[in-house]
Amino acid sequence: MTRVAWERYEGNDIEAVVAMLINLKRPNSVRITPSRGDGGVDILDRGAAAKGGDVVYQVKRYTGPLSTTQQKNVEESWTRLQTDPRWATLDVQEWHLVTPWDPTPEAEAWLQGLDDSAHTVVWHGLTYIEALAAKYPEVIDYYLEGGKSRIEEAYQAVVALLAPADASQTLDVPTVSSKLAKALTVLDGDPHYRYELRLGDGELPGLIKRPNLMMTWIQSDGPGKKWQAVDVIARCAASATERPIVISGTVSAEGGSDLATALQDFFDYGAPFAAPAGAFAGSIDAPGGLGGPLTNAAMQVLPVDDEVGADPDLILTVRTAEGVTIAETEVTRVERSEGTKGLRVVLQQKNNVFAIEDRYTASEGGKRQFRFGDYSNQPALDVRNALAFITSASPPNSVHVRRKGAPPLSATVDPNWIIAFPDEIREVLDGIAVPVDALARLQQHTGAIVRVPDLTETTFAQVAEWRRAATILEGKEAIAAYPEAHALGVELPAEVDTISGPLAIEVPLDVVIGQQKIHFGTALMWIEDATILERREVEGRLVHWLTTPNRRIRFSLPKDHLGDTAG
16 A cells, blocks of 8 residues: 555544554554543553553654654653553553654664663554554545545445335346445445344344444344344444444433333433333434434343443352351342442342342432342252342341452451341242252252253142152152052062062152253162052053052162262
8 A cells, every 4th residue: 555644644633543553453452532631541452461461552643753842742641641640550561652753763762761660661653553554454544535435325325225125126136246245345444343234034133242243233124024234343442432323312201101210210320221112213323324313213221241340250148146157149240330329230149049239329328129030940059049048138147248259258248138028928939949949959969950940830749759859869768649549550570469568669760850851860669568459461561550558659769879879
């Protein structure tokens, strides 16, 4: 490419272009917007140094040898970085001065003389910038050579090609494909965003998760018909600030409605909310010509995953008044937001057994809301631990919290854990604890993960089976009853008229838990005081049909299995 005549451009243009080149080379770096001066930092790349420290870039527009005033400006930038309290927490290991002029040996020596510590100080000059310009020519084209307007025109062409079909059009597939490919090639010149096209028909695509996805534009020919989607993906962290996507408009809600309450929570605490179709009207200003009016629209505000703060995984422990730990579970900080009134934090138990939402204000302190979740298909041991935590986390016991991985002695008391469940909720919790406890007991005897099924579809008979199997595996005897008007069919080696004494039959100990079927070995089924009702040949085998007093049978482990029941 032709070398850029940097001296022809305004200083602000130079700094904007050079900064964008650096952002693309270091995609995690961010621009610093001055509030009262930048404090000596134009671009910050946290944790990017070789030893994990921070890297700072100071971009200057100087296209020739530095004057005394310009040298003084650089020195002031360096000094501000060292002294500005806003950067006190930075671990700056590298400081880069970037100018479209290669320094002389004397200028390089002057720059190195600014620092006598262990910082790495680097002067990136014209050669460095020209190399970046050659690697990212789209930046030069977009900012300095009119590429911005070409990109807008190209996207209008894409939109026209993907618009609902017009019966009067006679474009064939090769023609459309050629025009579409040409337009998308021009769009590749956008230095801020990448555009990826998806095509399909039927149900519209849902929200997808992928790194740096900023927006998805979807157009459809109608319900159940063909649709086209364009994913707008940021090329670097600075894209959203250099070319932001801005939505403006009005949400209409009736006073006292659920939507009005949700909106107030959004303003007060930054809580997410959803407005139904027709509640929002406005416009969107987006790159690539994707903007325009929004009418009869629905709107949803969602939390941002990377705004939950450091060390989001926490351990909650219940201790008695004597300081004895009786229950423990793990939670993760999944949401954190702030509004005009205060701060909002959501903690979710790792198996989704429960979630708590805290709201803090300077004047009112903290308030806590508690929600139960769906823990189907979660490990039974973890669910039992979480339920034990819930039922014991009330006075006189206390709840202590610590970061996951930190020692127990670092835990502090959480004063907001004063949850008094009403009797009907406690009855439900007690009822849930029965099947979950049985499954957790089964877990002690198998290497397979025993998972909690959908308990709303579980019968009392199934729970009784789990409890009976757990009792057997623990080396105890279990009593069961077969249904009324039924008999026991037993294949014996010879025909007999009576059975004297107990009869032990080895049977598989298989347990069905939702979609799981777990084999726990074998058990002995004991038939005592049996009465023979009849003998019948079934598929060439002689089967004796028996009954027992009160339809009872007894189960136990074989003697050689006692003490060794893990599967």
